[in-house]
Amino acid sequence: MKWNPEAFAALAARHGGEVLQHQQPLRSARQGAAHFGIAMAQTAPTLIIDADGDIFACILSGARDGVDWDKLAQTLGRSQARLADRRRVREITGCDAGAVPLLGLDLPCAMDLLLLAHDFVYGGAGDPLRTLKISPHALAELNRVSLWYE
Structure with a gap:
C-alpha cells in the first residue's frame, strides 16, 4: 500500500x-524527545523488518537501547529478523526509512508493550x-497489533 498523507492525517x-510539523527533520528518538520535551520512552519509531522473508512493521519504544534481534525474531515467530534495507522500505511503504508512518501500512504489526504506559506516543508521519x-x-487498535514485544 503506497503512502497517502491526506488519508493518514484524516x-x-x-x-x-x-500531526505535528517541525522545521528540521528529527533523525533519532533522542532528537524527537528533546524537540517535543517528552521521555525517550514516548518515542515510537516504526521499523520495517524482514523476518525469514516476511515483512512486518515493528513499533518499538525509544526507551530500549537498540533492538534485541533474537528476541524480535522469536516474537515474530521466525528464526531471524533484520531491518529491511532502505530501498525495500521505500518500495514497501512509499516513505523513506526514518519517516515510516505509525499508521496505514497494512502490514502485520508488532508493538512494544512499554508504549502502553503513556497517554501519547510520538513517531513517524x-x-x-x-x-x-x-x-x-x-x-494498537488501528494497526490491528497481534504481536507484542516485551
Missing part, C-alpha cells in the same frame, strides 16, 4: 491523533518534517 485525527502524536491504545 485517520489519525479521527482517533485523537495529531511519512515525512521527515512531520511527527504523529497519538494514544498508544489507538495505535
Whole structure:
C-alpha cells in the first residue's frame, strides 16, 4: 500500500491523533524527545523488518537501547529478523526509512508493550518534517497489533 498523507492525517485525527510539523527533520528518538520535551520512552519509531522473508512493521519504544534481534525474531515467530534495507522500505511503504508512518501500512504489526504506559506516543508521519502524536491504545487498535514485544 503506497503512502497517502491526506488519508493518514484524516485517520489519525479521527482517533485523537495529531500531526505535528517541525522545521528540521528529527533523525533519532533522542532528537524527537528533546524537540517535543517528552521521555525517550514516548518515542515510537516504526521499523520495517524482514523476518525469514516476511515483512512486518515493528513499533518499538525509544526507551530500549537498540533492538534485541533474537528476541524480535522469536516474537515474530521466525528464526531471524533484520531491518529491511532502505530501498525495500521505500518500495514497501512509499516513505523513506526514518519517516515510516505509525499508521496505514497494512502490514502485520508488532508493538512494544512499554508504549502502553503513556497517554501519547510520538513517531513517524511519512515525512521527515512531520511527527504523529497519538494514544498508544489507538495505535494498537488501528494497526490491528497481534504481536507484542516485551
